[in-house]
Amino acid sequence: MTDEQPDRKESGFKETTRVRTARERLRETVAGHDRTERVPLDAADGRVLAEAVVAERNVPHYPRAAMDGFAVRAEDTFGASDRSPEILRSAGEAASVEPGAAVQVHTGSELPEGADAVVMIEHADERGGDLEVFDAVGAGENVAPVGEDVESGQRLYDAGHRLRPSDLGLLKSVGVREVEAYEPPSVAVIPTGEELVAEDPAPGEVVETNGLTVSRYVERWGGAATYRDVVTDDPDALREAVERDSDHDVVVTTGGSSVGERDLLPEVVSELGEVVVHGVALKPGHPVALGVVEETPVVMLPGYPVASIVNAVQFLRPATKWAGNLPVPDPPTTDARLDRKIRSEPGVRTFARVSLTDEDGERVATPTRASGSGILSSVALADGWVVVPEASEGIPADEVVAVQDWEALP
Structure with missing residues (x-):
């Protein structure tokens, strides 16, 4: 123990670290992992791309009608007006458009061969076998050309992009069936405290909730949580638990992070590695500690439930995101x-x-x-x-x- 790290059990928290500084020190201990996997689109929501994605086909992949109406050759409608409509031959829903004819189409329909425009349905009247056109159209009008939405080979997303449901729809439309994504960061959640029980507490016992709460937040934040059984306040047991899980991307403990006689985790982590922060200037929950063991960041959360949640959001969430190459958006x-x-x-x-x-x-x-x-x-x-x-x-x-x-x- 150095002069710069006084015995907390003797001195208490005479000085605490500001939140911003504590987060910066934590950031220095977290490295984004490089494990990737192929993920089918229907399981890729929220996953982070490990490589860029390009379109495999045009969207649309055929010229299509952008409106309900009539496919025509634009030149056949030139001069049409309300007072002097152009009269075209109605060809029903034929596969091609002959000069002087019109073919009925619906939004999204393939444009018939020979047609280069669509007259909107409200700008024409069918009378017997004829179609009166009251508004001239130009070539390409009311037509979605091939690749209007997305062109084949177009770069859609770069590595590091976190996929959203709308992204999945776009990727499916361009022929992408699976993506290369980073694996979710692995987070070991270790609740500690000799007073904790799983259920039905006797006097002096407390139902363990922090580990459950924190592990579910880890999953929501894009991590893969390993929710461990309670570890009692024994230095050997705590040391074994932290060492066991040091192969994870992040280790988080709940309880035992303060300066009392049973608050052993900062000392255990210091023996195994380094404590970079102990005590943060925030409320509730200043007895949080941050450390590193075998290059694995360790977030030591206070045992009080609200303090645990506040510090989990402030420190565990960004650590999980950084480890998984995930963006860290601000809260709404x-x-x-x-x-x-x-x-x-x-x-x-x-x-x-x-x-x-x-x-x-x-x-x-x-x-x-x-x-x-x-x-x-x-x-x-x-x-x-x-x-x-x-x-x-x-x-x-x-x-x-x-x-x-x-x-x-x-």
Whole structure:
């Protein structure tokens, strides 16, 4: 133990690291993996491309009618007007258009041979075997030519693009059946604490929820979670668990990250590798620790449920994304008027849980009454949180704030 890393159990958290700095230090420990696999389109939603994708065929791959109407040779309609319509011979739904004739087509229909334009149905009248055309059309009018949407060989997406449902539809239309994508990053989730049980707790016992919650967030964020059994507060057991899972892209633990007698994880990780951050200036959940073991980043989350979630969003989410070559988008926000003051400690980034309501057409944010980091319902029943920056001592009532919908984060 060096002078720069005092014994936390003796000194407590006299100094903490700012969120931005902590994230930068974590970033230095995370390398994007290079494992890829072929993925069929129907399983590729949300996957990140490992190579560029080009169109294998034109869309459309045939000239098609862009409107319901009549396929014609444009020159046969020149001079047509409401007062002096051109009279063409109606050829029903023939496969080709002869001079002076018109063939009925529907939107998306293949343009009959010989035709080079479509007269919209509302600009013509059928009378017996004839068609009166009231509006002249130019060559190519109301026609979708071959490759109008996408041309064969066109580069559609570069490596690093995360596929969306609309992308899958486009890729299928151009003949792509599977893509080369990065494998989801592997994340080992290790809940710790001798008081934790799977269910039916006795007095003094607590149902383990953090590991379940965190593992499901990992899956939502594009990772593949390995949800481990609870590990008790024993240094040898903790050391074995972290070493066992150091072959994953990321290891995350819950509980045991603070400075109490049973908070052993920072010491264990320090022995196996390095702790780069211990204690972050955020609330709730400043007893978070970040480290690295055998080139694998280790995110040590606090045991209180709300603190665990806040820190998972701030640190585990970007670590998972970075490891899987995934983009890290900002959370969506909703502007709302704050109906009650939010207090915050200077120098600390505060995540204040709020509920949203509509009052006379105005969005209103109400801070939750239960603000403790152990009150799981305060975050589970909230609609988002307001981030109070380090430089502020709080936000006054009636100010318009940005409510982050962190639950909607991919």
